[in-house]
Amino acid sequence: MSISTGGRQPRWPCRLTVLSSTLLSVAAGAAFAAATGAAEPTGHEEAGITANFAPNAPAGEWRSQARDYANTRYSPLDQINASNVNRLRVAWTFSDGALNGHEGSPLVVGDTMYLVTPFPNVAYALDLTKPGAPIKWTYQPNPTPVSIGKACCDTVNRGVAYANGKLIYNLLDDHTVAIDAKTGQEVWRTKMGNVENGETMTMAPFVVGNKVFVGNSGGEMGVQGWIAALDVETGKQLWRAYSTGSDEQVKIGPDFKPFYDWMKGKDLGVTTWPKGMWKTGAGAVWGWISYDPELNLIYYGTSNPGPRVPAQRPGLNLWTSAVFARDADTGMARWAYQFTPHDEWDYDGINENMLLDATIEGKPRKVLVHFDRNAYAYTIDRATGEVLSAKPFAYLNWSAGFDMKTGKPIVNPAMHPKPEVKLANVCPPDIGGKDWQPSSFSPHTGLVYAGIFNICMDLTDHEVAYIAGTPYDGMEMARHPAPGGNWGEFMAWDPVQGKKVWAIKEKFMTMSGALATAGDVVFYGTADGWFRAVNARTGEVLWSQKLGSGIIGQPITFLGPDKRQYVAIAAGVGGAAMVSASMDGFPPRGGSLYVFSLDGESPSRAPALLTTDGGAPAAQSDLYSFSKRR
Amino acid sequence: MKTIHAYLIGSSLLAVALGSSAIAQQDRAQQDRAQQDRAQQDRAQQDKTQQHNSQQHNAQQQNVTQHTTNVQPPGIPVNDKICAVPLGDIAGIAITRLPETISNPYAGQADAIKQGQMLFVRMNCASCHGYDASGGMGPSLRDTFWRYGGTPVDIYKSILEGRPQGMPAWGQALPNEAIWRIVAYIESLGGSFPPQYYHHAMQGDRPGENVAPGAMGTAEAETAKQ
Numbered sequence: 001m002s003i004s005t006g007g008r009q010p011r012w013p014c015r016l017t018v019l020s021s022t023l024l025s026v027a028a029g030a031a032f033a034a035a036t037g038a039a040e041p042t043g044h045e046e047a048g049i050t051a052n053f054a055p056n057a058p059a060g061e062w063r064s065q066a067r068d069y070a071n072t073r074y075s076p077l078d079q080i081n082a083s084n085v086n087r088l089r090v091a092w093t094f095s096d097g098a099l100n101g102h103e104g105s106p107l108v109v110g111d112t113m114y115l116v117t118p119f120p121n122v123a124y125a126l127d128l129t130k131p132g133a134p135i136k137w138t139y140q141p142n143p144t145p146v147s148i149g150k151a152c153c154d155t156v157n158r159g160v161a162y163a164n165g166k167l168i169y170n171l172l173d174d175h176t177v178a179i180d181a182k183t184g185q186e187v188w189r190t191k192m193g194n195v196e197n198g199e200t201m202t203m204a205p206f207v208v209g210n211k212v213f214v215g216n217s218g219g220e221m222g223v224q225g226w227i228a229a230l231d232v233e234t235g236k237q238l239w240r241a242y243s244t245g246s247d248e249q250v251k252i253g254p255d256f257k258p259f260y261d262w263m264k265g266k267d268l269g270v271t272t273w274p275k276g277m278w279k280t281g282a283g284a285v286w287g288w289i290s291y292d293p294e295l296n297l298i299y300y301g302t303s304n305p306g307p308r309v310p311a312q313r314p315g316l317n318l319w320t321s322a323v324f325a326r327d328a329d330t331g332m333a334r335w336a337y338q339f340t341p342h343d344e345w346d347y348d349g350i351n352e353n354m355l356l357d358a359t360i361e362g363k364p365r366k367v368l369v370h371f372d373r374n375a376y377a378y379t380i381d382r383a384t385g386e387v388l389s390a391k392p393f394a395y396l397n398w399s400a401g402f403d404m405k406t407g408k409p410i411v412n413p414a415m416h417p418k419p420e421v422k423l424a425n426v427c428p429p430d431i432g433g434k435d436w437q438p439s440s441f442s443p444h445t446g447l448v449y450a451g452i453f454n455i456c457m458d459l460t461d462h463e464v465a466y467i468a469g470t471p472y473d474g475m476e477m478a479r480h481p482a483p484g485g486n487w488g489e490f491m492a493w494d495p496v497q498g499k500k501v502w503a504i505k506e507k508f509m510t511m512s513g514a515l516a517t518a519g520d521v522v523f524y525g526t527a528d529g530w531f532r533a534v535n536a537r538t539g540e541v542l543w544s545q546k547l548g549s550g551i552i553g554q555p556i557t558f559l560g561p562d563k564r565q566y567v568a569i570a571a572g573v574g575g576a577a578m579v580s581a582s583m584d585g586f587p588p589r590g591g592s593l594y595v596f597s598l599d600g601e602s603p604s605r606a607p608a609l610l611t612t613d614g615g616a617p618a619a620q621s622d623l624y625s626f627s628k629r630r
Numbered sequence: 631m632k633t634i635h636a637y638l639i640g641s642s643l644l645a646v647a648l649g650s651s652a653i654a655q656q657d658r659a660q661q662d663r664a665q666q667d668r669a670q671q672d673r674a675q676q677d678k679t680q681q682h683n684s685q686q687h688n689a690q691q692q693n694v695t696q697h698t699t700n701v702q703p704p705g706i707p708v709n710d711k712i713c714a715v716p717l718g719d720i721a722g723i724a725i726t727r728l729p730e731t732i733s734n735p736y737a738g739q740a741d742a743i744k745q746g747q748m749l750f751v752r753m754n755c756a757s758c759h760g761y762d763a764s765g766g767m768g769p770s771l772r773d774t775f776w777r778y779g780g781t782p783v784d785i786y787k788s789i790l791e792g793r794p795q796g797m798p799a800w801g802q803a804l805p806n807e808a809i810w811r812i813v814a815y816i817e818s819l820g821g822s823f824p825p826q827y828y829h830h831a832m833q834g835d836r837p838g839e840n841v842a843p844g845a846m847g848t849a850e851a852e853t854a855k856q
Contacts, residue, residue: 145794145795145796146794146795146796147796148795148796149758149767149768149795149796149797149798150767150796151767151796152767195796220757460761462751462756462761464752464754464757465752465753465754467753467754467803469798470753470754470757470758470798471754471757471758471767472754473754473757474757476756476761
């Protein structure tokens with residue numbers, strides 16, 4: 001890999017912080033130091049916050065959706081930086097043939113890019129060594145169309161995982177597949193659930209070692225939520241932990257030590273529900289998973305409880321709208337924390353838990369940072385589940401405050417919905433102050449960047465009956481912007497201070513993921529299709545490009561075989577962004593990947609029409625194979 | 631077992647629907663909910679924990695048997711006729727008059743529309759198609775786009791049989807008159823087509839549009855030519 005330092009100004013003198021880092025990162029730091037006399041900053045000691053970037057994939061690759069176990073989505077590349085990012089132009093594009101919401105990002109492993117489409121979940125391998133990144137292979141799994149009608153929120157897929165030469169991803173119809181990354185041949189396929197039950201799968205699998213973790217969707221369909229570990233080589237299920245049910249089903253045992261007393265007790269996944277309702281209690285696991293290799297714990301959240309009519313299910317409704325810390329090998333729960341006890345507004349707990357190491361009130365703490373649907377930003381001790389801070393990051397009125405003693409939010413008594421009674425202006429709405437769109441951390445700035453919402457809802461509950469295969473839902477909603485009139489906002493958040501440092505208001509929803517890079521640039525996109533690069537320190541918008549459809553996926557950055565840095569983002573609106581579809585200017589559906597570089601340079605820019613030596617037409621991508629050009 | 635349970639829901643809700651304004655009364659609604667809860671618990675016991683209670687199972691079976699031998703109200707089209715309506719256009723551009731003869735026995739009846747709307751909510755149609763039927767997980771039922779046909783018999787068949795992209799089949803859960811009431815509600819939304827429009831709709835025609843000379847006509851035109 002190479003890091004170009006041309007044109008980059010050092011920000012301030014920095015000390016080199018020793019963190020887990022690859023040989024490449026250290027070499028790059030040395031190169032930078034040689035050029036500028038300063039050492040590559042790998043931590044933000046002034047604010048006392050850093051991250052473990054294990055498994056430390058090569059800097060030029062993007063091997064997992066969140067880039068690392070901690071879910072920082074941070075890239076150490078800085079060829080593209082705050083001073084030259086305004087030269088970004090399209091280098092090449094790829095239309096993947098699917099028009100539903102594009103919520104995942106591609107992976108780059110070696111010289112190949114891999115991506116998976118929304119339903120019908122086709123997988124492509126693109127050859128980055130050739131002009132135009134032609135398709136190496138295509139894998140068509142043919143999931144059943146029945147799954148289309150069971151997906152609450154568009155037939156999306158949040159991305160593919162890579163492990164041991166295999167690509168692993170979930171089909172909408174509840175099958176997890178592994179395909180050979182070289183050939184596209186199916187290696188194994190495991191049925192995880194039943195679409196006739198209303199169950200689907202949309203999340204990106206998460207790999208740790210020889211295990212891949214997957215979970216279900218169906219929070220509105222009365223499913224019983226679960227997370228499972230499969231063997232990467234064979235696809236065999238190693239364990240499954242439910243989100244509701246007995247301690248045995250939830251895999252709660254003697255090692256389970258929740259920090260707060262109200263989560264201590266036997267079989268709370270049954271007893272905090274009316275009789276039997278835990279079976280249709282949801283707690284689906286459709287979001288992100290992170291992992292601490294030192295504690296050997298995975299962290300993930302559970303969805304809202306079912307049905308979405310709280311009057312039908314008095315009780316805490318454990319373990320929904322919560323975060324679990326589980327032993328990665330056995331699946332046994334170590335601790336849990338419920339963000340929204342007895343959720344009444346569809347505040348799923350599935351948003352990402354970013355693992356950071358911070359100095360809080362003078363003490364070093366291993367924390368997780370989580371922007372919940374309920375509009376509180378949490379900093380939680382990830383070893384114990386203690387809430388260190390809970391501060392609003394978006395407009396909210398469902399809660400009057402947070403009780404740090406009990407670890408519970410204080411519910412505004414006016415905000416309890418009653419069936420058949422319209423409750424106006426509930427903020428945030430069901431989709432929250434922030435939904436699943438993931439945040440990114442920069443060790444240079446010590447800030448976490450996220451697209452958030454500024455939305456409220458009018459809500460009327462209707463009591464519902466459970467009919468398998470149909471929604472177990474009952475929420476009738478109309479969403480509108482909160483004060484200010486903007487639907488979206490992109491912010492920089494200081495997780496130590498618990499406050500916004502800067503924010504960019506957006507007319508349309510900001511439902512894309514965030515990407516922070518060592519070039520001190522942060523990337524995000526809007527629901528009406530604007531892809532932006534922003535100064536990571538000041539929030540100044542440095543560059544914007546209009547794409548073919550709205551952006552609800554995650555940007556990635558990588559080095560091509562030509563050692564050039566590229567930024568890639570999919571355009572294809574859908575998913576929960578459709579709640580704002582009646583806005584003037586809301587874009588139509590789309591399904592294209594855009595890849596950018598400085599000045600749009602890439603080996604794709606081959607001008608000539610080609611023929612083989614024998615005179616037959618040749619593919620443009622054969623540029624390097626043939627010598628004759630017409 | 632799932633099917634039987636669904637029948638219980640359907641029959642209990644239908645009994646309430648066929649009453650006058652009984653659904654508005656709170657005690658009836660509570661009875662309804664209690665019945666649903668019991669039915670739900672019964673199903674839950676049998677399903678997830680694999681504890682079969684054969685006596686309970688047999689009792690439910692008897693309820694189902696009683697239900698299916700009920701006499702149909704007069705005017706409800708028989709299923710044989712409905713099943714003869716094709717889903718696609720007929721090879722050879724053959725004309726069928728059958729679909730044009732099947733209209734909704736409850737069309738335009740205010741009581742039936744109200745009951746249909748209640749069923750639309752209580753059977754979870756609203757959760758997929760929207761509480762105002764303008765779409766969501768499932769398509770809008772207010773507009774004029776009908777992938778599987780928009781005349782009353784087409785809509786009835788879609789509900790009865792289910793459709794491939796996740797629309798469940800309700801024929802085993804709901805009696806025919808309940809489905810026709812739901813169709814009456816959907817017809818009242820304004821996006822469906824009258825029965826005599828079956829072939830027009832198949833050909834994408836709009837009322838009042840110009841028809842260029844030489845354009846292949848519909849059933850009436852073919853008959854008139856002869």
